[in-house]
Amino acid sequence: MKDKVVQVKIVYYGPGRCGKTTNLEYINRTYRKQIVSDMVSLKTHGDRTLFFDFLPFDMGQIKGYDIKIQLYTVPGQVKYNATRKLVLRGVDGIVFVADAMEKQRAKNIRSLNQLHENLQSYKESIFKIPLVMQYNKVDLKEHGIPVLPTEVLRKDLNSKLKVPDFEASAITGYNVAATLKKIISSTVVSIQKKLL
Amino acid sequence: MNYGIVSQEQLEQIDQILTDKLIKLGVDCVIIIDMAGNIITAKDNGESKYDVYSFAALAAGNFATVDAMAKLVGEQEFSLLFHKGQESNIHFSKIDEELLLISMFGKDISLGFLRLNVVDVIEKIRQLWGKK
Ligand SMILES: Nc1nc2c(ncn2[C@@H]2O[C@H](COP(=O)(O)OP(=O)(O)OP(=O)(O)O)[C@@H](O)[C@H]2O)c(=O)[nH]1
Numbered sequence: 332m333k334d335k336v337v338q339v340k341i342v343y344y345g346p347g348r349c350g351k352t353t354n355l356e357y358i359n360r361t362y363r364k365q366i367v368s369d370m371v372s373l374k375t376h377g378d379r380t381l382f383f384d385f386l387p388f389d390m391g392q393i394k395g396y397d398i399k400i401q402l403y404t405v406p407g408q409v410k411y412n413a414t415r416k417l418v419l420r421g422v423d424g425i426v427f428v429a430d431a432m433e434k435q436r437a438k439n440i441r442s443l444n445q446l447h448e449n450l451q452s453y454k455e456s457i458f459k460i461p462l463v464m465q466y467n468k469v470d471l472k473e474h475g476i477p478v479l480p481t482e483v484l485r486k487d488l489n490s491k492l493k494v495p496d497f498e499a500s501a502i503t504g505y506n507v508a509a510t511l512k513k514i515i516s517s518t519v520v521s522i523q524k525k526l527l
Numbered sequence: 528m529n530y531g532i533v534s535q536e537q538l539e540q541i542d543q544i545l546t547d548k549l550i551k552l553g554v555d556c557v558i559i560i561d562m563a564g565n566i567i568t569a570k571d572n573g574e575s576k577y578d579v580y581s582f583a584a585l586a587a588g589n590f591a592t593v594d595a596m597a598k599l600v601g602e603q604e605f606s607l608l609f610h611k612g613q614e615s616n617i618h619f620s621k622i623d624e625e626l627l628l629i630s631m632f633g634k635d636i637s638l639g640f641l642r643l644n645v646v647d648v649i650e651k652i653r654q655l656w657g658k659k
């Protein structure tokens with residue numbers, strides 16, 4: 332693109348139904364002013380992501396660069412790994428959305444392992460790429476649904492990676508913006524290093 | 528994003544080629560994107576109001592899907608990617624492993640004529656790269 336425009340691709344990744352699309356929907360509702368065009372969702376009749384969601388987000392200027400953030404989600408269902416990989420192409424930063432529901436424990440771990448492999452196929456490393464961890468659906472605690480304690484999620488998913496992490500509820504919006512801000516700042520910092 | 532595959536000077540030359548060889552012939556809009564869905568450059572006739580960012584994301588996804596299907600049936604690639612509508616048409620062409628040229632044009636232009644010019648444009652863009 333033209334001089335001084337930087338396009339940044341951020342992908343929300345995680346197991347099926349963990350709340351990736353819900354994160355983008357909340358952002359889309361809350362930051363209307365910064366969103367230049369409609370959210371694009373390629374989904375099935377049952378509202379499952381089929382290919383990706385796409386939401387362009389305007390950050391304005393940072394150090395003279397016009398920053399255009401492109402938010403994507405992947406389809407989380409196991410059978411869609413081929414399309415998940417396609418969405419990861421050229422990714423600059425990742426939010427891993429874990430499902431805090433107790434019964435989803437193994438699925439989170441499997442999904443994170445597959446992210447690791449998928450990044451390797453693009454010669455990227457999960458240890459190097461800007462990454463933020465989100466433990467989603469913590470609101471379910473109040474409804475009496477068993478939710479994994481954050482220490483357990485941390486130990487399962489973040490003991491080696493040691494990336495910034497947040498408890499969140501995409502449905503109420505709790506920490507959705509905090510997650511987004513963190514991944515944008517980590518990614519922009521990492522891109523600035525590459526540009527200079 | 529792409530980390531400067533093209534310099535600002537090259538970009539201006541590419542814009543010139545796109546304008547002379549496609550827009551002036553009546554093509555509504557031409558976009559060069561990378562395979563991640565980022566826009567390298569976009570030129571239009573001043574009338575079209577496409578949302579180029581969403582378009583680029585979808586186009587990259589579409590191209591990648593068709594490419595993956597080609598590999599599944601044992602083809603290197605499908606060389607012609609073309610969508611035809613009532614009023615407008617979309618034509619995809621691969622510049623190299625990383626870049627795609629997408630043209631949107633109306634019913635006044637024939638596919639054959641467009642393809643000839645696209646081939647010419649891609650040749651010129653490749654020469655430009657060769658020179659750097
Ligand atoms: N209680 C609660 N429900 C949530 C939360 N986030 C998402 N959900 C619900 O979980 C279901 C799946 O959410 P989606 O955002 O579609 O999940 P996804 O990760 O995009 O799923 P795939 O597209 O299949 O990968 C929906 O019914 C959401 O309303 C949350 O924070 N709390």
Ligand SMILES: [Mg+2]
Pocket residue numbers: 351352353379380404405406407
């Ligand atoms: Mg989804």
